[in-house]
Amino acid sequence: MAKIKGTIIVDKERCKGCAVCVASCPFQVLHLSSQVNGRGYPFAEMEHPDQCTGCASCAVICPDSCITVYRQKFE
Amino acid sequence: MKGNEVIAEAAVRYGCDGYFGYPITPQSEVMESLMEMKPWETTGMVVVQAESEVASINMVYGGAACGKRVMTSSSSPGISLMCEGISYIAGASLPCLIVNVQRGGPGLGTIQPSQSDYFQATKGGGHGDYHLIALAPNSVQEMYDFVGLGFDLAFKYRVPAMMLADGVIGQMMEKVVLDDPRPRRTDEQIEQECGDWALTGKKKERQRHVITSLELDPYAQEVVNEKLQATYRLIEANEVRYQTTATEDADYLLVAYGSSARICAKVVEMAREAGYKVGLLRPITLWPFPGKPIAELAGQVKGILSVELNSGQMIEDVRLAVNGRVPVEHYGRMGGVVYSPGEVFEALKEKIINKTK
Amino acid sequence: MAEFEVEIKPENLVYGTPKLITDRIMHYCPGCSHGTIHKLVAEVIEEMGLAEKTIGVSPVGCSVFAYNYIDIDWVQAAHGRAAAVATAVKRLYPEKMVFTYQGDGDLAAIGTGESIHACNRGENIVVIYINNAIYGMTGGQMAPTTLLGMKTATTPYGRDPKLHGYPYKIADMMAHLDGVCYITRQSVHTPVNVRKAKKALRKAFENAMAGKGLSLVEFVATCNSGWKQSPVASNRWMEENMLPFYPLGDIKDI
Incomplete structure (x- = not known):
């Protein structure tokens, strides 16, 4: 059975840790990091990467344009 | 027209x-x-x-x-x-x-x-x-x-x-000499003349243009102001415009602009007929103000009357130029009332000529 | 797991930052709707191939610096006057795409006159109107769109209509004007809404280029600093309190 998997890359330094992406992810993939970036913000990262489908909900809503989404189909 | x-x-x-x-x-x-x-x-x-x-x-x-x-x-x-x-x-x-x-x-x-x-x-x-x-x-x-x-x-x-x-x-209706119409500048000409700052749509090969007067950093805002002031100094040096009438031998000087200058031109004639050597300096640029020629004339005349349809505004610039060397007085009417040449002549006699004899 | 590792390569890219969004980090508070809306504007301009033709007019308010974030030519207008500025730009460059980006204070308070008359003249521009029911930049004072009972710095006991008048729906008022072809109210508080809003924005831009008259896209938005809530809680508060009074959807479409 074909599987669609996704992944994201977060521009950590651009992220302000607003967590809107975390709340918008339909599969609870994301959470905020326990570390902070250079400007003192915790940043979004994948907590459950295997659940990501690459739907881009997080990136679409991100106010700071810091999420890039990739998706691949595995036969 | x-x-x-x-x-x-x-x-x-x-x-x-x-x-x-x-x-x-x-x-x-x-x-x-x-x-x-x-x-x-x-x-x-x-x-x-x-x-x-x-x-x-x-x-x-x-x-x-x-x-x-x-x-x-x-x-x-x-x-x-x-x-x-x-x-x-x-x-x-x-x-x-x-x-x-x-x-x-x-x-x-x-x-x-x-x-x-x-x-x-x-x-x-x-x-x-x-x-x-x-x-x-x-x-x-x-x-x-x-x-x-x-x-x-x-x-x-x-x-x-x-x-x-x-x-x-x-x-007012007067005869006017019109010059030949010239076409509006083309987009290419605007690009040539103003292409380094104007909004013409951001081309790939240039930075975006932003027209703004906002600068939150006070030091940067000071630089903006310094540039403006440098431009103003340049304008003051190059663009002062004025006209003089019968000032060569004048004992008394009228300073007036716009419609007041027309009335004052008549006052010069009246005064000269009456035996007073009166001249007129008409600022054409009010800013930059022709302070220098007024200062020069202050070394020659006995007194200056600033004639304006107001309570005395330009007189401040005239006095700054004269710097106390000769008396400078103001004559004006307000609220939309326009003086006659006779009224101005009387004021000139009363405020300047009779006091500086 | 390794067999399902997504390869990071261009053909697998599904969503990236629009090229017209500059590298500069936005000064907006975390979670501010402005960032998401800026991105939509950038995407629409890019997708329509209008980057070299678009001139934006930024307002006074938090989004005054919109010109730092979208890589097109901009003019920053005096408070409330964006629609007048845009009128001249569009009349003098009819082939250009001209839009204003204004908050509720700019558009619905100090700039009511300019906004209404640009609508009435049917200027072929797009007005992007961000309604978050508060003055963000000056520190959270009452906006014309502040809800009744809502607490702000100048309505510390809640907005009382006897003292402060009523919130008003300027988009609905504008819909009555003949020069206006499209008025819609959108939001960006969920991914679904973001996608809908982008479609609406694109339609507005198409209208302007087709010379159909003025299009206004209102965004009901959050100001989590002004509302004193977290970004996620603000989105929820907006849905529960703002949307019943400012319902989403097209108000006029001809």
Whole structure:
């Protein structure tokens, strides 16, 4: 059975840790990091990467344009 | 032609790109004439009747930001409403032409002629350290000529220029020599002339252009101000314009601009017939002010009368130039009342001649 | 797991930052709707191939610096006057795409006159109107759109209509004007809404280029600093309190 998997890359330094992406992810993939970036913000990262489908909900809503989404189909 | 109508004619012939205005007496004929001329069908010039002077000056700001030759006209209370926008235009270093056909104030005042907006035109009007190039026509011909001159100077220095006329000249009919119409600049010409700053749409090969007067860093804002001031010093050095009449042997000097200068020209004749050597200096640019020639004449004359249709505004600049060397007095009427040459002559005798004998 | 590792390569890219969004980090507070809306504007301009033709007019308010974030030519207008500025730009450059980006204070308070008259003249521009019911930049004072009972710095006991008047729906008022072809109210508080809003914005831009008249896209938005809530809680509060009074959807479409 074909599987669609996704992944994201977060521009950590651009992220302000607003967590809107975390709340918008339909599969609870994301959470905020326990570390902070250079400007003192915790940043979004994948907590459950295997659940990501690459739907881009997080990136679409991100106010700071810091999420890039990739998706691949595995036969 | 009538003074106000000639503004419209001059704008179209000069290749003006846009006029944005709001009706107010005594200058409504400017927009009326333009609407009758329909220049959008001939030269492509845009004419918009805005919903207020506030809107019209901000339309001018938008047009000027595009590197287009744009203008507005109004009268005193309308110019007061525009002052915020004029400050933005000055702050963003944009060229444009603003015509003020002055009427009596303060407040709604009268609709008769006055020169009581001298301070507003020469000392700012709006907020912040800025100047307008202020041109004062004294004939219908000059109202025509100063549209082109105003645009030329405004674009040369990227500053707003104001033609400070008054209700006398605006409503006056005189013969005018018109020059040949010239076409509006093409987009390519605008790109050539203003391509390093104007909004023409961001091309791949250049940085985006942002027209703004905002700078949150005070040190950077100071640099913006220093640049503006350097431009103003350059204008002061290069663009002072004035005219003298019978000053070579004068014992007494009248200083007057616009319609007052016409009246004073008559006073010079009357005084000379009566045996007094009176001369006239007419500032054509109110800013930059012709302080230097006035200072030079102060070494020659016994006293100076500043003749203005107001309570004494330009006199401050005359006194600054003279610096206490000879008496400088003011004569004026207010609220839209215009003096006769005889009244001015009497005032000259009473305030200057009789006191400096 | 390794067999399902997504390869980071261009053909697998499904969503990236629009090219017109500059590298500069936005000054907006975390979670501010402005960032998401800026991105939509950038995407629409890019997708329509209008980058070299578009001139934006930025307002006074938090989004005054919109010109730092979208890589097109901009003019910054005096408070409330964006529609007048845009009028002149569009009239003088009819082939250009001209839009304003204004908050509720700019458009619905100090700039009511300019906004209404640009609508009435049917200027072929797009007005992007951000309604978050508060003045963000000056520190959270009452906006004309502040809800009744809502607490702000100048309505510390809640907005009382006897003292402060009523919130008003300027988009609905504008819909009555003949020069207006499209008015819609959108939001960006969920991914679904973001996608809908982008479609609406694109339609507005198409209208302007087709010379159909003025289009206004209102965004009901959050100001989590002004509302004193977290970004996620603000989105929820907006849905529960703002949307019943400012319902989403097209108001006029001709």
